[in-house]
Amino acid sequence: MIPFFSLNREGLAAWVAAHHLPRHTTDQVLDWVYRKGIADPMEMSNLAKGIRVQLAAELIFKEGRSVAHQSATDGTQKLLLSWARVLQDGGSLPVMPVIGQSPVARGEETECVLIPTDDRKTACISSQLGCPVGCRFCASGIGGLSGNLTAAQIIEQVFHVACLKGVERVSHVVFMGMGEPLANYSAVTDAIRTLNAPWGFGISARRITLSTVGLPAAILKFCDFEVPVTLALSLHAPNDALRREIIPWAEFSTINELLDACDTWFEKTGREITLEYILLGGVNDRPEHAEELAFHAKRIHANVNLIRYNEVRGMPFQRPATEDVLRFQNILRMRDVNVHIRASRGRDIAAACGQLRHEQSSPTREAPSAAP
Numbered sequence: 001m002i003p004f005f006s007l008n009r010e011g012l013a014a015w016v017a018a019h020h021l022p023r024h025t026t027d028q029v030l031d032w033v034y035r036k037g038i039a040d041p042m043e044m045s046n047l048a049k050g051i052r053v054q055l056a057a058e059l060i061f062k063e064g065r066s067v068a069h070q071s072a073t074d075g076t077q078k079l080l081l082s083w084a085r086v087l088q089d090g091g092s093l094p095v096m097p098v099i100g101q102s103p104v105a106r107g108e109e110t111e112c113v114l115i116p117t118d119d120r121k122t123a124c125i126s127s128q129l130g131c132p133v134g135c136r137f138c139a140s141g142i143g144g145l146s147g148n149l150t151a152a153q154i155i156e157q158v159f160h161v162a163c164l165k166g167v168e169r170v171s172h173v174v175f176m177g178m179g180e181p182l183a184n185y186s187a188v189t190d191a192i193r194t195l196n197a198p199w200g201f202g203i204s205a206r207r208i209t210l211s212t213v214g215l216p217a218a219i220l221k222f223c224d225f226e227v228p229v230t231l232a233l234s235l236h237a238p239n240d241a242l243r244r245e246i247i248p249w250a251e252f253s254t255i256n257e258l259l260d261a262c263d264t265w266f267e268k269t270g271r272e273i274t275l276e277y278i279l280l281g282g283v284n285d286r287p288e289h290a291e292e293l294a295f296h297a298k299r300i301h302a303n304v305n306l307i308r309y310n311e312v313r314g315m316p317f318q319r320p321a322t323e324d325v326l327r328f329q330n331i332l333r334m335r336d337v338n339v340h341i342r343a344s345r346g347r348d349i350a351a352a353c354g355q356l357r358h359e360q361s362s363p364t365r366e367a368p369s370a371a372p
Helices: 009-018 023-033 049-058 149-164 183-195 216-222 240-246 250-253 255-269 287-299 324-335 355-361
Strands: 065-069 077-083 108-116 123-124 128-130 145-148 171-176 208-212 230-234 272-281 303-308 340-341
Touching: 009 023, 009 272, 023 171, 065 149, 077 149, 108 128, 108 149, 123 149, 128 208, 145 183, 149 183, 171 183, 183 208, 208 216, 230 255, 240 250, 255 287, 272 287, 272 324, 287 324, 303 324, 324 340
Parallel strands: 123 171, 171 208, 208 230, 230 272, 272 303, 303 340
Antiparallel strands: 065 077, 077 108, 108 123, 128 145
8 A cells, every 4th residue: 555645746646547547536625635634435425426536545644643742731743653664656557756755663652743823823743753963952862763754644734734633724834843854855845845846745955944954065966955944043052062962973073164065055045044942950951051052052043942951851951041042042142133032832731842743652651840
């Protein structure tokens, strides 16, 4: 069986043609899934019953299964999805454009999050099972990397978020969940094409943000990607010595090398990069760190998002004091840096990236504590 979300429009049309179905079946099915949010072929009422049966028998419309769902008082919702093995079996069908070729092991789990505001519904999605980067403060990398998600699984996360109560349409997507997106380049870029395509979710490229911890060669490659998405660099420390302490992958590239790649991004695309900076109490939130960060931001014409750390049980890092966060922001503003403090969302659930998966797999599953 073929995962439905692995097929782009041409791939689905090829499947329809190979089964001698009416050509308009392609657009009918795409409309049901991407516009109406229906992934059960038997509910696609304008299709003949025989076609519905055939679709259900040969295409997997949803391979992810929700095994945990948490709702916060601020409207944030978090899903833990369990994935069965993808069966890329085209049988005797002709070769067709199928995206996302690296299946993951049965029973592996990833997180996706709905972050709602008055004017947008943002899906925060994962790109890998676990994470190879191993940031010392992040739950995503506990246990390392189990594998890459396929493009189909990445896309399906957005579908699951779109089906949550109160969501008419996902307006924004951020690749800020589990995993390093640029380490799963092919699947992530294929997924972005479907998220952006008029026949798919139809989400504006400027409303899709990819956050990377920093792979200079991959950033340079991404400069030529045809969908003009927003790029964010997870810097989290303003100098190499401190960055290597909290981000193991920082051993492979210096901040200067990352900023050179970001310079090229700006020159080629004309789009500013956002520097994401998680503030860890007493670690990287001192005035001297703000001064260094301001220098980097000015160099590459970057905006800065300051993120107050969400504590993860068992990790030694603390949420910064409010006065330290405001002082840090003020130093950047005095240096004419466009800086914002990102609102903390979902504080009364397992809000930190990878935390719900970590707590669900922990032998002792205590409820996450609400922090002030």
